Amino acid sequence: MQKKFTPESDLENLHLLMELTHASALERYTTIREGKPGLLVQHIQQLTLTQNGIGTEKVFDFFKQEVVPHLHAGAGPRYLGFVTGGSTPASMLGDFLTTIYDQNTFGFNDTAAPGIEKQALSYLKEILGVAPSYFGTFVTGATQANFVNLAIARQWCGKQKGINVAQEGLSNLKIKIVGATPHSSAYKSISMLGLGKQNIDVIDTLPSRERMDVGALKKYLEKNQEHAIIVLASSGTVNTGDFDDLVEIAELKKRFNFWLHVDGAFGAFAACSPERAQLMQGINEADSITVDAHKWLNVPYDSAMQFTKHKELQAEVFQNSAAYLATQQFNEFFHYTPENSRRWRGLPTWFSLLAYGKNGVRNIIETNCTLAYQLGEWIKQSNQYQLLSPVHLNIVCFTLQPETTKENIQHWLDAVRDDGRVFFTPTVYKGKPAVRAAFSNWMTNEEDLRIIQQTLEKFSLKNV
Numbered sequence: 001m002q003k004k005f006t007p008e009s010d011l012e013n014l015h016l017l018m019e020l021t022h023a024s025a026l027e028r029y030t031t032i033r034e035g036k037p038g039l040l041v042q043h044i045q046q047l048t049l050t051q052n053g054i055g056t057e058k059v060f061d062f063f064k065q066e067v068v069p070h071l072h073a074g075a076g077p078r079y080l081g082f083v084t085g086g087s088t089p090a091s092m093l094g095d096f097l098t099t100i101y102d103q104n105t106f107g108f109n110d111t112a113a114p115g116i117e118k119q120a121l122s123y124l125k126e127i128l129g130v131a132p133s134y135f136g137t138f139v140t141g142a143t144q145a146n147f148v149n150l151a152i153a154r155q156w157c158g159k160q161k162g163i164n165v166a167q168e169g170l171s172n173l174k175i176k177i178v179g180a181t182p183h184s185s186a187y188k189s190i191s192m193l194g195l196g197k198q199n200i201d202v203i204d205t206l207p208s209r210e211r212m213d214v215g216a217l218k219k220y221l222e223k224n225q226e227h228a229i230i231v232l233a234s235s236g237t238v239n240t241g242d243f244d245d246l247v248e249i250a251e252l253k254k255r256f257n258f259w260l261h262v263d264g265a266f267g268a269f270a271a272c273s274p275e276r277a278q279l280m281q282g283i284n285e286a287d288s289i290t291v292d293a294h295k296w297l298n299v300p301y302d303s304a305m306q307f308t309k310h311k312e313l314q315a316e317v318f319q320n321s322a323a324y325l326a327t328q329q330f331n332e333f334f335h336y337t338p339e340n341s342r343r344w345r346g347l348p349t350w351f352s353l354l355a356y357g358k359n360g361v362r363n364i365i366e367t368n369c370t371l372a373y374q375l376g377e378w379i380k381q382s383n384q385y386q387l388l389s390p391v392h393l394n395i396v397c398f399t400l401q402p403e404t405t406k407e408n409i410q411h412w413l414d415a416v417r418d419d420g421r422v423f424f425t426p427t428v429y430k431g432k433p434a435v436r437a438a439f440s441n442w443m444t445n446e447e448d449l450r451i452i453q454q455t456l457e458k459f460s461l462k463n464v
């Protein structure tokens, strides 16, 4: 008879499965530095799903042989594509424990798990210079944080016009949304909220910058006084890591009524570096704030935070009342975010912050920014590459010399990826096809910078 594999039979074998887990973690952390940061995967094998299973050990063998070789070292030190961060060892332990304890971080009346998330949120407010009075939750990523925050903003806009959007729907509510360099996830969020991407008005930036021209914003607000308005401010743009001036924008709140939303998905961490903290000045004037944990805080994926001053509006949008949910106190997280049930995603952040302290975060931010600055200086001296923007934070935006095309850039990026030492992503900056190098990993060091420069030398256009 064919053997049946079950969770019960695995329980007897648990020590072996834990050894496999242990060995995998050890191997991953000790070899990631040499791993390829980007891979083109053409094909992955697929097993046939059987009636009685093939057993966890066999699945593991297949995973090890057929899947792992096709996984990139995106959490390693020379992945400079999107701002991916990585996972500190403490956050990795927190993430394992999240799975092992499998808590539903749902309500406060049956487990300590949400209370631990509350602590993590308070530590985050402390390091980010966000006032303790802000309410916050953990969500899956900055896109979801933007969605939640803009849903609260939409509720606020309705209130300005005497409409309770959560109850009545959008009715005839016309909302104006304005920003200079909003992230694409703001467009996605506005689409999901039924407000229409085309209703985001883009206003000017300062010359050669991605920073909002606050004079242009003032004119916009003067012209649109009859509307409820959401201002989308950026603290860390994806192309060049530029910042809107939150103090100047907030000054306009004295004359005009608008909701100020700040997307600081990665840039908010500038507050952890005394030299750069002024970039986040004015943050406490924001009505809502988006911050990612799985980017620069270097915790595993599936973790971001949203903060707001308007907890009561957030509950109006997301409250989930039902007799079986027992409590109507509106304390539980599920009254404030799209999910009801969810994993204990704040635990890796709690572990990493407590394990390494304020200086742990500061070191990652400062080292990454220094390396980005040094790469920018190196590119300035080079004949083959052109720096397109000053390095404001952790992102270097450059292009290939001489005048280049999107196709050339892609060809170049593919060649660099296949070389296997460094990974960059493309963009377009002020109409020019360009390359982004974003530093966000806790392991990246001077030696990596040297390898990055060697790679750039090898792949100067004439050598591709």
Ligand SMILES: Cc1ncc(COP(=O)(O)O)c(C=O)c1O
Binding pocket: 082, 083, 140, 141, 142, 143, 144, 183, 185, 236, 237, 238, 263, 264, 265, 266, 292, 304
């Ligand atoms: C400024 C900004 N906002 C939002 C996002 C979306 O983040 P996530 O991928 O975590 O949803 C990003 C991601 O690059 C970002 O840089």
